[in-house]
Amino acid sequence: DSGVTQTPKHLITATGQRVTLRCSPRSGDLSVYWYQQSLDQGLQFLIQYYNGEERAKGNILERFSAQQFPDLHSELNLSSLELGDSALYFCASSPGGAGGMVYEQYFGPGTRLTVT
Amino acid sequence: ELKVEQNPLFLSMQEGKNYTIYCNYSTTSDRLYWYRQDPGKSLESLFVLLSNGAVKQEGRLMASLDTKARLSTLHITAAVHDLSATYFCAVDILPPSGTYKYIFGTGTRLKVLA
Numbered sequence: 001d002s003g004v005t006q007t008p009k010h011l012i013t014a015t016g017q018r019v020t021l022r023c024s025p026r027s028g029d030l031s032v033y034w035y036q037q038s039l040d041q042g043l044q045f046l047i048q049y050y051n052g053e054e055r056a057k058g059n060i061l062e063r064f065s066a067q068q069f070p071d072l073h074s075e076l077n078l079s080s081l082e083l084g085d086s087a088l089y090f091c092a093s094s095p096g097g098a099g100g101m102v103y104e105q106y107f108g109p110g111t112r113l114t115v116t
Numbered sequence: 117e118l119k120v121e122q123n124p125l126f127l128s129m130q131e132g133k134n135y136t137i138y139c140n141y142s143t144t145s146d147r148l149y150w151y152r153q154d155p156g157k158s159l160e161s162l163f164v165l166l167s168n169g170a171v172k173q174e175g176r177l178m179a180s181l182d183t184k185a186r187l188s189t190l191h192i193t194a195a196v197h198d199l200s201a202t203y204f205c206a207v208d209i210l211p212p213s214g215t216y217k218y219i220f221g222t223g224t225r226l227k228v229l230a
Binding site for chain 1: 147157158159160161164166204206215216217218219220222223
């Protein structure tokens with residue numbers, strides 16, 4: 001158990017809908033990272049937050065947004081969902097976050113999103 | 117454009133044997149990361165390599181980085197069944213006037229046979 005929690009575990013929704021994925025980092029970790037894993041696109045880094053501020057941005061679509069709250073949990077919002085958004089979404093946390101992946105990260109179990 | 121290639125994509129090996137997974141990347145970077153993913157599971161961070169010549173070892177796995185050759189290797193010594201997993205490398209760059217990039221390789225699926 002990495003200490004990182006994600007909810008929900010599974011999510012099934014229809015095209016055009018909006019969903020929110022939640023991530024709670026390990027106690028004391030200030031950074032949260034979001035990743036997408038699909039058969040078509042492989043593993044992709046989406047975005048990183050450090051202590052409430054965006055620090056690094058990857059291949060995150062404009063339809064997607066994220067934030068990190070004062071209690072350090074993070075939410076990834078996916079809107080106007082398309083079939084191609086079906087994927088596993090992982091979050092990870094680390095103690096620091098200098099805007100790059102220089103820290104060992106601890107991954108959550110993931111949220112499997114299915115868009116029908 | 118930053119591209120990261122791993123080979124082989126699939127590797128089936130006997131227990132007790134040694135083998136190496138290669139990770140090549142296309143743009144100058146001093147930072148490379150290795151991850152492990154068990155089937156149906158999440159990712160686990162294995163190694164963070166931050167400079168040319170960096171070498172890190174954990175158990176039967178050893179990773180190294182040659183930034184001049186833009187190559188990292190993950191060497192497996194005396195493989196055991198528990199090492200069966202998919203291994204990913206990843207590279208990140210922050211160009212002086214560009215967008216941050218963090219790109220994963222396609223992964224190497226390793227199967228260790230008893």
